[in-house]
Amino acid sequence: MPLLVILGINGRQGSSVARAFLNAPGWRIRGLTSSPKCRSSEDWRTLGVETVHTELNNDESVLNAFKGVTAVFAVIDFYSILEDHTVQTLAGIQSMRPEDVAVEREMHYGKNILRAAAATEGLQRLVLSTLWTSPTTQRGRDQAMVKAWLVRHLEEKYRDLWAKTSYLQPCARMEDCTTMISRNEDGTLRFGTIVSTPTARIPWINVEKDFGRLARTLIEYAKPRQNVAAISEWLSGGEICSLIEELSGLQCSYQVLTPAELQRSNKIMVDLISPTEPYNYYAGTTLTPDQLAGNYQINLPMTTFRDYLLERLPRLLQGMINAGSSGRT
Ligand SMILES: NC(=O)c1ccc[n+]([C@@H]2O[C@H](COP(=O)([O-])OP(=O)(O)OC[C@H]3O[C@@H](n4cnc5c(N)ncnc54)[C@H](OP(=O)(O)O)[C@@H]3O)[C@@H](O)[C@H]2O)c1
Numbered sequence: 536m537p538l539l540v541i542l543g544i545n546g547r548q549g550s551s552v553a554r555a556f557l558n559a560p561g562w563r564i565r566g567l568t569s570s571p572k573c574r575s576s577e578d579w580r581t582l583g584v585e586t587v588h589t590e591l592n593n594d595e596s597v598l599n600a601f602k603g604v605t606a607v608f609a610v611i612d613f614y615s616i617l618e619d620h621t622v623q624t625l626a627g628i629q630s631m632r633p634e635d636v637a638v639e640r641e642m643h644y645g646k647n648i649l650r651a652a653a654a655t656e657g658l659q660r661l662v663l664s665t666l667w668t669s670p671t672t673q674r675g676r677d678q679a680m681v682k683a684w685l686v687r688h689l690e691e692k693y694r695d696l697w698a699k700t701s702y703l704q705p706c707a708r709m710e711d712c713t714t715m716i717s718r719n720e721d722g723t724l725r726f727g728t729i730v731s732t733p734t735a736r737i738p739w740i741n742v743e744k745d746f747g748r749l750a751r752t753l754i755e756y757a758k759p760r761q762n763v764a765a766i767s768e769w770l771s772g773g774e775i776c777s778l779i780e781e782l783s784g785l786q787c788s789y790q791v792l793t794p795a796e797l798q799r800s801n802k803i804m805v806d807l808i809s810p811t812e813p814y815n816y817y818a819g820t821t822l823t824p825d826q827l828a829g830n831y832q833i834n835l836p837m838t839t840f841r842d843y844l845l846e847r848l849p850r851l852l853q854g855m856i857n858a859g860s861s862g863r864t
Pocket of ligand 1: 542543544545546547548549567568569570591610611612613614615616619664666678705706707708740742803807
């Protein structure tokens with residue numbers, strides 16, 4: 536029976552991949568985690584997912600976790616590393632920027648993952664979550680740089696592994712949009728992003744529903760060496776306001792937020808989406824989900840913003856009304 540190993544099983548991307556495979560005939564799933572005793576790890580075990588405690592900084596640990604694997608989904612979360620107290624402490628001791636220490640650590644984790652994958656017999660597919668973008672903020676550049684470095688490292692040092700690899704590139708999280716909707720005192724709504732023009736389209740991914748299905752397509756149906764833009768829908772702030780108006784019956788206006796205003800609830804947008812050129816998010820040759828589905832004649836519908844808001848907006852609006860909220864939620 537084929538075995539799928541998922542890094543970050545308790546994270547957004549990893550759990551989406553796991554859900555996409557839960558009912559896939561014949562697959563066993565092994566989720567790697569640094570917290571095997573947490574509630575979420577327990578929930579995965581209830582669903583039949585094996586969870587394995589793995590230290591990404593320990594190459595033996597990663598190698599053991601990959602034993603018997605058929606396919607690997609790999610993501611390394613820059614923010615978790617950056618917030619790790621040991622990174623902060625090390626940065627203080629060495630008078631370095633915490634981001635530089637985090638970059639070094641992500642490189643170290645990435646090297647261990649690639650070395651272990653390359654040494655694992657029977658591995659047929661690696662799907663690597665990565666970024667091909669040119670962010671405008673320093674923290675965005677740090678994480679794009681380390682993700683690009685890992686791709687170069689793979690392609691230069693592990694050519695056999697590269698021949699079994701595909702890339703999946705996420706963008707702005709659709710799920711975060713609810714943090715960008717606010718209610719004005721007069722009961723009307725506003726929707727805000729950092730993008731300065733309401734007509735500029737932003738790439739959005741519904742991580743929960745769509746990311747995992749794209750990873751599954753890359754593992755089960757597609758040839759390797761694909762580079763896929765994980766986009767559910769391109770939509771501008773103005774278009775999202777129109778959808779909110781249509782679905783809620785309330786007036787909604789577009790608001791340009793400062794990075795500081797969005798920082799707490801949506802670091803990814805602040806770091807990775809350019810306020811002035813969102814069109815440049817995907818550089819290089821990337822396939823859209825439609826093109827991927829077309830190449831393999833499969834049905835791969837992505838979640839539309841309308842579907843997402845239809846499901847989420849009523850509860851969100853009710854919460855705002857109950858809270859008597861007049862500010863951002
Ligand atoms: N739309 C998007 O999602 C999007 C867009 C652009 C870029 N990205 C990139 O994708 C990455 C985030 O992925 P995600 O959203 O899936 O992350 P996430 O939901 O925050 O999950 C992070 C995972 O990392 C693991 N982790 C936590 N602390 C760790 C540590 N100190 N060292 C190693 N691993 C640790 C956790 O697993 P355990 O606790 O189980 O170990 C957790 O499952 C970021 O690097 C970001 O730049 C994402």
